[in-house]
Amino acid sequence: LNENLLAASCVEMAAKKTQEPNIPRLFTQLNNEGEEGDYENALETVDKILSVIPDDLDALYCKVVCLMQLSRFEDAIKMIDEIAKKEGETKFLFEKAYCLYRTDKCVESLQYVDKMAPGDQRFWDLKAQVLYRLERFSEATSVYEACLKQAADGCGNEREANYMAALASSGHANLLAQQESLHADTVEQCFNRACCYLAAGMPNDALKMIDLAEERCKQGEAEDEELEDELAVIRVQKGYALQLKGSTEQAMTLYNLVLKQKPNDLSLGVIASNNIIALNKEKDVFDSKKRLKVLATEGSYKKLNNVQKSTVLLNRCLFALQTNQLDQCHQLVKELKARYPNSVQAILSEVALLNRERKLTSAVQLLEEHVRGCPNAPLLIYTTLAQLYLAQNNVSTVCQVLLQFPERSNHLGVVSVLVSMLMSLGQVETASRVFDEAVVWWSRPPETNTTVRVSRLLMLESAKFKLQHGSPEDAVPLLEKLLVLNPSDMTVLALLISAYSRFSPLKAEETSKLLPKYGGALVDIATLEKMPGIKLQRKVVQKADVKLLDIERKKKETRKKKRKARLPKQFDPSVPVDPERWLPLKERSYYRRGRKKGFTSVGRGTQGTSAATAAITAQLDASKPKVTETQSAVKGKGESSRPEESPQATKKKAPQQQKKKKKTKGW
Numbered sequence: 001l002n003e004n005l006l007a008a009s010c011v012e013m014a015a016k017k018t019q020e021p022n023i024p025r026l027f028t029q030l031n032n033e034g035e036e037g038d039y040e041n042a043l044e045t046v047d048k049i050l051s052v053i054p055d056d057l058d059a060l061y062c063k064v065v066c067l068m069q070l071s072r073f074e075d076a077i078k079m080i081d082e083i084a085k086k087e088g089e090t091k092f093l094f095e096k097a098y099c100l101y102r103t104d105k106c107v108e109s110l111q112y113v114d115k116m117a118p119g120d121q122r123f124w125d126l127k128a129q130v131l132y133r134l135e136r137f138s139e140a141t142s143v144y145e146a147c148l149k150q151a152a153d154g155c156g157n158e159r160e161a162n163y164m165a166a167l168a169s170s171g172h173a174n175l176l177a178q179q180e181s182l183h184a185d186t187v188e189q190c191f192n193r194a195c196c197y198l199a200a201g202m203p204n205d206a207l208k209m210i211d212l213a214e215e216r217c218k219q220g221e222a223e224d225e226e227l228e229d230e231l232a233v234i235r236v237q238k239g240y241a242l243q244l245k246g247s248t249e250q251a252m253t254l255y256n257l258v259l260k261q262k263p264n265d266l267s268l269g270v271i272a273s274n275n276i277i278a279l280n281k282e283k284d285v286f287d288s289k290k291r292l293k294v295l296a297t298e299g300s301y302k303k304l305n306n307v308q309k310s311t312v313l314l315n316r317c318l319f320a321l322q323t324n325q326l327d328q329c330h331q332l333v334k335e336l337k338a339r340y341p342n343s344v345q346a347i348l349s350e351v352a353l354l355n356r357e358r359k360l361t362s363a364v365q366l367l368e369e370h371v372r373g374c375p376n377a378p379l380l381i382y383t384t385l386a387q388l389y390l391a392q393n394n395v396s397t398v399c400q401v402l403l404q405f406p407e408r409s410n411h412l413g414v415v416s417v418l419v420s421m422l423m424s425l426g427q428v429e430t431a432s433r434v435f436d437e438a439v440v441w442w443s444r445p446p447e448t449n450t451t452v453r454v455s456r457l458l459m460l461e462s463a464k465f466k467l468q469h470g471s472p473e474d475a476v477p478l479l480e481k482l483l484v485l486n487p488s489d490m491t492v493l494a495l496l497i498s499a500y501s502r503f504s505p506l507k508a509e510e511t512s513k514l515l516p517k518y519g520g521a522l523v524d525i526a527t528l529e530k531m532p533g534i535k536l537q538r539k540v541v542q543k544a545d546v547k548l549l550d551i552e553r554k555k556k557e558t559r560k561k562k563r564k565a566r567l568p569k570q571f572d573p574s575v576p577v578d579p580e581r582w583l584p585l586k587e588r589s590y591y592r593r594g595r596k597k598g599f600t601s602v603g604r605g606t607q608g609t610s611a612a613t614a615a616i617t618a619q620l621d622a623s624k625p626k627v628t629e630t631q632s633a634v635k636g637k638g639e640s641s642r643p644e645e646s647p648q649a650t651k652k653k654a655p656q657q658q659k660k661k662k663k664t665k666g667w
Contacts (some may be wrong), residue, residue, distance in 0.1 A: 022440070023052060030062060039069040057087070066094050073099040090115075094122050101126065106133045109587035121150070128162065135305055137170035156185050164192035165205035169305070173199035184209065187217045187230070194237065203245040210238045232263040236272055249277050255279075262644050277319060288319060310336070314345045321353060329353055344378055351384060364388050371404070379411060395421055399430075408434075410455070419465075428469050435462035456482060463495060472499040490515075 190213035500508035
């Protein structure tokens with residue numbers, strides 16, 4: 001609300017009849033301080049006046065205005081209540097309603113606004129603002145329209161900006177094109193006009209207005225900090241427009257730029273972080289988790305409306321579901337249902353969670369209960385329920401669900417799917433009835449280019465359907481109507497003649513007279529009938545060709561013969577074949593590397609032993625029997641002592657030749 005509505009009406013009180021001589025001077029001082037905007041000193045001056053004359057209504061009113069200008073709304077409400085006890089509730093109604101509005105007590109504020117006289121312009125302005133804060137946007141739009149027609153106090157630009165803001169939020173942003181008298185002179189007007197374009201799905205037009213708002217914002221007289229805060233709002237909205245347009249990289253750059261600046265308005269951080277999470281999707285999960293911390297702070301949601309709050313909470317729920325944090329998702333779904341019990345998003349998020357947990361029966365029951373309790377549920381509820389039944393291959397139930405949807409005729413996709421499924425079930429009459437209902441709905445007034453085009457298309461397809469399934473009598477009225485709308489359409493005329501020929505040849509003959517005459521050369525029909533037709537001749541196979549075929553067949557038979565497999569000479573069929581025979585020896589699983597020469601004793605005995613100490617260790621070992629000299633002699637005569645071959649050694653070692661000593665030459 002414009003602060004000009006609260007301008008102090010402190011008039012000169014020099015002629016006030018009081019006994020104290022300083023009262024007129026104090027009222028004059030109060031008037032000067034009010035004109036200069038020095039409300040702190042003005043409040044001190046009012047207190048001095050009230051200390052002398054505490055029941056003076058003019059002084060009390062000036063004090064209320066000073067408190068309001070200093071944003072001390074709670075103190076102003078208390079003072080107004082005290083005055084109402086003495087003077088009645090009709091005193092200072094506007095001030096009481098405005099203070100309640102500024103303290104977010106909009107319901108009570110609207111009650112006091114309704115008590116005001118409708119002739120007061122302040123009544124209409126404040127009522128529109130309260131309705132907007134209560135998110136009753138359609139009513140606020142109507143009040144603003146009345147204000148724009150009646151008011152002529154120089155605040156037209158501000159009212160137009162507020163009107164466009166209410167229009168963008170009411171869902172009727174398309175009506176902006178009909179308002180030719182609206183201007184785009186200020187930053188607020190350009191910005192709110194861009195919001196209307198975004199709500200109407202026109203991001204290109206919105207970007208033009210946002211650029212104009214940014215240019216005019218930079219040309220203003222705002223200080224650096226205030227300028228950056230205003231530009232942050234414009235940049236976030238520009239990022240959203242680019243996001244709708246498909247320029248995700250540019251949108252991401254603007255969002256990150258706003259977050260780096262750390263704006264004073266916390267709601268901007270929430271909106272930018274939420275849009276970044278939506279842009280990331282499955283790509284950058286860690287960055288999305290970092291942004292979720294901003295969304296979890298409750299203090300940053302004050303300036304957001306219920307639609308924005310529910311969207312942020314829904315995105316948190318979807319992110320938890322996407323990252324398989326099912327416990328956290330359960331908590332967020334409960335919170336979403338508690339805050340917005342009638343929200344479609346809350347129901348669908350719970351259905352998605354149940355589907356992730358493979359509880360299809362519970363999900364179907366939840367949707368069926370909602371449909372029974374709310375037959376006018378949106379299309380998304382019915383299509384989700386149909387999708388769950390289709391996942392169970394229950395086509396008949398899918399058709400029943402779509403037939404229960406009351407607005408199925410104005411959705412061409414639903415009509416197409418429903419007709420296809422009914423035909424798969426063999427329900428031709430029901431499919432024909434769906435076509436007829438769609439034709440009736442799209443033929444209703446008022447007629448537009450879209451409705452006329454769609455209705456003609458539906459009538460043509462319905463007529464083809466009826467002709468194809470043996471109902472030419474039902475197809476004739478549709479084709480006749482199409483022929484009246486477009487007499488030059490030969491396709492419709494041909495279909496009409498075909499339909500008449502099935503049950504009324506006379507009408508078919510009469511209708512065929514509407515066909516254009518043949519403009520080519522004359523053709524004698526009798527001559528055409530006497531002309532010989534195309535003869536089909538079989539190819540006669542000659543004897544030479546038979547001989548060639550026999551030769552080729554014999555060649556193919558000889559090629560099919562395979563040689564017998566050749567086996568190695570030492571092959572033993574009783575011994576299983578080694579499956580690793582094609583691998584090199586070192587790569588086989590049973591390969592063990594042999595020990596090198598001179599290292600046979602390595603690794604035997606305790607740590608620190610050697611060949612020199614082995615004999616001493618054997619003598620000192622009391623567990624082994626001692627060998628006498630005679631036993632060793634006998635053993636030496638019988639067998640030559642040699643080390644036993646290890647069982648792993650499979651290959652025989654070739655005898656090593658002694659190196660010949662080189663003969664030294666003498667002198």
